[in-house]
Amino acid sequence: MVRPVSDFPRPGVEFRHVLNISQQPGGLALCTSLLQTHFAGIWGKVDVVACCEAGGFVYASALALQVNGPLALIREAGKLPTPTVSVFKSTSHISSSTSDYLEGNRIEMERDLIAKGASVVVVDDVLATGKTLCAVLELLNKANIGAKDVSIMVVAEFPVHRGRELLSAGLAVSISRAFWILVVLRKVSRGVGL
Numbered sequence: 132m133v134r135p136v137s138d139f140p141r142p143g144v145e146f147r148h149v150l151n152i153s154q155q156p157g158g159l160a161l162c163t164s165l166l167q168t169h170f171a172g173i174w175g176k177v178d179v180v181a182c183c184e185a186g187g188f189v190y191a192s193a194l195a196l197q198v199n200g201p202l203a204l205i206r207e208a209g210k211l212p213t214p215t216v217s218v219f220k221s222t223s224h225i226s227s228s229t230s231d232y233l234e235g236n237r238i239e240m241e242r243d244l245i246a247k248g249a250s251v252v253v254v255d256d257v258l259a260t261g262k263t264l265c266a267v268l269e270l271l272n273k274a275n276i277g278a279k280d281v282s283i284m285v286v287a288e289f290p291v292h293r294g295r296e297l298l299s300a301g302l303a304v305s306i307s308r309a310f311w312i313l314v315v316l317r318k319v320s321r322g323v324g325l
């Protein structure tokens with residue numbers, strides 16, 4: 132069960148340890164299967180699965196393995212060999228509590244990793260304010276991928292933070308939420324004995 136943790140990592144935040152699903156027996160397999168089946172497109176036509184550290188790496192890696200596609204790993208600036216392309220990322224809903232992330236930081240990916248015109252599926256664990264995924268889309272744009280070729284899938288969405296509105300305000304992307312978090316929890320608790 133993914134229990135809500137009140138006032139973590141700062142007062143006023145109701146934290147849900149979505150990543151912890153992957154630490155439960157069968158949890159990662161369940162999420163991978165749901166992500167695979169909830170995609171509205173055709174996996175054979177997807178060129179790359181993109182993800183941002185750290186939460187996205189877990190679910191995207193398992194999904195990429197399942198659909199036999201390559202990953203595009205987006206990291207905090209300074210951790211990938213050059214040449215890279217980078218953008219500023221505002222702090223996410225959660226990270227804004229950490230002193231290191233008061234305003235934000237840069238995220239980057241290797242330049243020319245994704246071919247122009249490629250079909251990209253971006254996977255993350257959580258969609259809250261949408262700031263993280265907006266930065267990812269901006270990065271893909273800056274790398275000349277083109278947002279119209281991008282779909283987004285997340286394990287859990289917290290609609291109260293209106294991330295979809297932020298995402299759809301400036302960019303024409305299709306957002307395929309993999310499932311509601313409560314549905315996952317119900318399935319996890321029934322299916323894998325949590």
Ligand SMILES: O=P(O)(O)OC[C@H]1O[C@H](OP(=O)(O)OP(=O)(O)O)[C@H](O)[C@@H]1O
Pocket residue numbers: 183184185186187222223224225226255256257258259260261262263264294
């Ligand atoms: O929609 P948002 O408000 O941007 O929140 C979503 C992001 O928040 C979390 O990442 P976090 O910033 O905590 O970094 P981490 O994955 O490295 O822990 C999560 O993994 C998402 O990427």
Ligand SMILES: Nc1ncnc2[nH]cnc12
Pocket residue numbers: 145146147148149223224225257259260289
């Ligand atoms: N796991 C999480 N719980 C609550 N809000 C979040 N925002 C980003 N990640 C979150």
